[in-house]
Amino acid sequence: MVSDSYFSGKKIMSNNLKHTAPSFPLITVISLVLLLATTLLSGFDKSLFLFLNESFSALPASFWEFTTTLSDPWVAPLLTFVIFFRQPNFVRALLICSLISLVANYSLKHGFDFPRPNHVLAEGEFNLIGPDIQSPSFPSGHTLVIFVMMGLVSFWNNVKLTSGLLFGMAALIALSRIALGVHWPSDVIFGALVGWLTAWLAVVLNNRLEAEINTNVKMGLYGVVLLCAIWSIINKTPYSTGQWLNTAVALFAVAYSLRTLTELMHRQKG
Secondary structure, eight states, X not given: XXXXXXXXXXXXXXXXXXXXXXXXXXXXXXXXXHHHHHHHHTTOHHHHHHHHHHHHTTSOHHHHHXXXXXXXXXXXHHHHHHXXXXXXXXXXXXXXXXXXXXXXXXXXXXXXXXXXXXXXXXXXXXXXXXXXXXXXXSSOHHHHHHHHHHHHHHHHHTOXXXXXXXXXXXXXXXXXXXXXXXXXXHHHHXXXXXXXXXXXXXXXXXXXXXXXXXXXXXXXXXXHHHHHHHHHHHHOOSOGGGHHHXXXXXXXXXXXXXXXXXXXXXHHTO
16 A cells, blocks of 8 residues: 555655754844834834835835735635645644634734724825725734744744745735735734744644654645635635735645545545
């Protein structure tokens, strides 16, 4: 019988690799905490938002709409899956961090219940792109998600240069939330902090589980991915410019998950 470590004739290496536990990102956490405290306590949040929002308006709205789609709570995890789809161990870590970030985001948002810029500032005082979002502002969920995904890849590879590049990419993508006029700078900073910590925690928790994943667990993992991909196609994104990306990654996830589940069920039957 063919080993479960093989999908489509190609070995899935993650089942045979034991990742080194990542060290706690102390310097990053301290830096973000200090930046967040400075922004909130100095009363600089509003003026910084207005400055950045106005500055970013030099670029077309479509640019920011597509950029923010990269951090969409459905698109970002599925896009990450597309890159690491042959690694069940990584997929498990991806689902762990997605669950933690989901709970953290909604708990913190409704716990703090801070208003968004469109609920505080007058119409015309700033540049608002896209839908008028009504949910609480703090932290930025999109920022949390993109830092979770970039952080997961960073801690998974555990290479300092890669970590710096991924953190920088996440920060640039997160700025789109200010450009669109839907989040304060403090929302973005806090989202980055929670997201990076969540990614670290997910890798630590995943490392404590068995490296070899049995067939039933694999079926569960790819089954969850399949359901999420289907929901992403149905749900769509709030920004039409990035809809093609949402559809593309979701269709890939559906196709590969179905193929994997079919192969695993076939092997179970012998």
